[in-house]
Amino acid sequence: MRKYVLDLNKFKIPTIKFRFNEEIYDINPTITFRYLKFFSENKSKLTKKELGIKCITIGNPSIEVFIDNLTRGQIYFILNKFISLNGISKKTIKSYEQFYNEIESYSDLLLKETKIKCNQAINKSMKNIKKTIEQMDYINDNFAPIIAEFDLDEKIQLIFKEMCLKISHLSEQLVKIPENIRLILGEIGKYIPEYYKLLIDLGYPPVELNMPEIKYIVENKKDEEVYKIIDSFIVENYNDDFINEIFDKWEKYVFLKKRLQLFQDAIYVYNIEKYSLVIPLLLSQLEGVVAESFMINGKSRMGKYKEHIEKILETGSDNLSSNNQITKAYFIGNILEQFSFGDKIPKFSRHAILHGADVNYGTKVNCINLIITLDIIFECIDNMNKEMN
DSSP, X not given: OOOOOOOGGGGOOOOEEEEETTEEXXXXXXXXXXXXXXXXXXXXTSOXXXXXXHHHHSSOGGGGGTXXXXXXXHHHHHHHHHHHHTTSOSSOOOSHHHHHHHHHHHHHHHOGGXXXXXXXXXXXXXXXXXXXXXXXXXXXXXXXXXXXXXXXXXXXXXXXXXXXXXXXXXXXXXXXXXXXXXXXXXHHXXXXXHHHHHHHHHTOOOOOOOHHHHXXXXXXXXXXXXXXXXXXXXXXXXXXXXXXXXXXXXXXXXXXXXXXXXXXXXXXXXXXXXXXXXXXXXXXXXXXXXHHHTTOXXXXXXXXXXXXXXXXXXXXXXXTOHHHXXXXXXXXIIITOOOOTTSOOOSSOHHHHHTTOOSSOOOHHHHHHHHHHHHHHHHHHHHHHHHHO
């Protein structure tokens, strides 16, 4: 089988160099599915300005400390970079509403759930397209005979005939626009479900990547080193700032209040790359959080633990959520995979790790995958607690 020779730079969007108070900041301008999900869930709740600013800060938490001090022009400059570098539009946006409109259009193109809205927009635009075609046909049909009546130079008549042919060709292309957009949506609709299935089959949590990366993974899914390419993308996208932001979010959960020191220890050793210390700490704390959430007294059994995780993922959020389904598959099929001494060491098993059989678990990828998993479970527990209160 072919082996990967991968250049990650071709998937990487260049950072923005931004000066503020005599300091240079690197801003990652990538618009991820994480932001598109946030946008979809909050576009009716937040103002267009808040949505625009969140686009900047969601992947750049270090910017939050001074973004309120930036002028509107400076923020528009950054947002225009997000729009242009992600290939969304070549237009220059001059308002939060324009940015909102561009993101909404982009979201409609990429997210499977918005296919119906996209088709409605296409059908609506057909009226204008037909009107344009009619106007072109009118020019083509009516001006040619008029020009013929004049005793014009032969070259001029030839130029006009060529112009009429181009108008006719353009009108044919306009007719094809809606179908071409539907074909693009169909391609996206093909890659996303296949990518989700691949994450489950290969034993990954719901890793959020960019569309070119997803497309590349799906098209090379039969390669014997597909794990390496996915791992490379995980490390590239889930950088230290991103992981620190997740830990910051956990500090706001009331049900984790008494465990904050432990999570602070976890992020400290994560940042100094002692991943073998982070993983058992997080695994043990998750079990304690689940036990408290269901008010368990006495001995905790693994069968019940599994049931509680399933219930959290089903009731703490929309049980049809792809993220929750993938998390459930990863947690039960990998983290809770059964293990006995003498067996082959599983890819990432809580039992093999905590019982001392797996001594190679302490990788950055395993650590990130576990943090992604806990983040989804904690968010579900928080939602579940809010519903009960």
